[in-house]
């Protein structure tokens with residue numbers, strides 16, 4: 001089937017009396033012109049506006065899915081036509097996928113610390129989280145092997161009570177800022193294949209990898225149909241448009257489609273049309289140029305953040321230099337619970353950080369870490385505030401801060 005081609009066998013002359021769609025001629029919005037930062041303008045024609053304002057197929061606006069399909073094939077070197085659904089941010093696709101896979105008390109393999117948005121989806125299932133260790137190069141494959149050593153690979157072919165899901169943020173990890181090396185991805189993929197795991201590749205920071213050459217994705221190496229990949233336009237085009245897309249094996253995607261049909265019907269068609277018109281206007285090369293500019297911006301922000309941390313926090317705190325994304329994960333040794341330090345000190349100094357316990361599977365546990373995001377602050381603000389949240393208020397030792 002042609003990439004993204006949607007099988008509609010109806011003749012164009014068909015008059016449908018079947019669907020409960022409103023008449024778009026009654027909508028007050030007719031056309032739109034959107035001014036772009038590059039000085040050009042995007043024209044949303046009356047025809048496109050009607051499409052954007054009308055109900056759309058649950059998997060997404062067909063023309064948009066076609067563009068996403070071509071993009072995915074180019075970026076991830078796919079030799080097949082991937083099944084792609086548009087989602088309302090990658091958060092939407094993640095929640096539907098976890099809801100599809102999880103039973104109460106299921107095991108979940110994931111790095112700890114991890115993204116609170118994923119931990120929040122899992123919470124109602126009371127998951128048995130097998131927390132995986134990571135370092136600046138991401139999850140350690142030996143940690144995954146150790147977690148799975150309670151079972152034999154052959155157990156996966158029985159209905160043994162064992163892990164089915166591996167949740168991974170491969171690039172610019174949230175909150176760690178670390179990225180999996182290609183070698184580790186290959187090793188982890190092989191372990192997932194041995195134990196028949198589904199890999200949930202949550203990759204909203206794919207375009208924010210600081211390495212010269214992006215590391216190939218799990219999707220690009222998937223020969224078993226065991227990768228569900230979640231992409232997002234939130235970090236490169238708009239977070240508020242709420243447009244992401246998921247790529248995965250047809251049998252699983254079919255169930256996700258049912259879920260979309262009975263939950264939100266489809267992601268905003270107008271948001272899809274806006275991004276579609278932009279991608280048609282700038283083309284794939286233009287989009288890649290744009291995401292390179294975005295990546296360079298965050299890399300420059302990272303450098304300012306690390307310079308400020310080195311200047312103010314050396315000896316007081318520890319961190320890995322991020323290899324992607326927009327976060328740095330800072331350990332404040334001797335401070336048992338940073339949530340108190342943040343609420344009692346940082347706020348007084350007008351700086352807000354995310355407490356480390358928010359990124360733990362059990363957030364009631366204290367953490368000596370904080371997550372700092374360097375996406376919004378200027379160089380002056382980073383320098384001004386970097387130390388104020390962590391430095392002791394007077395000559396007392398750091399441990400007396402909280």
Ligand SMILES: Cc1ncc(COP(=O)(O)O)c(CNc2cc3ccccc3n(O)c2=O)c1O
Pocket residue numbers: 088089090091092115117169174202203204231232233234239243244
């Ligand atoms: C690993 C990972 N996976 C998925 C998502 C969701 O992306 P989307 O649905 O495509 O926009 C994210 C977004 N992360 C955050 C979002 C956010 C929004 C408001 C306020 C704070 C937020 N903080 O702190 C976040 O980390 C993420 O980091």
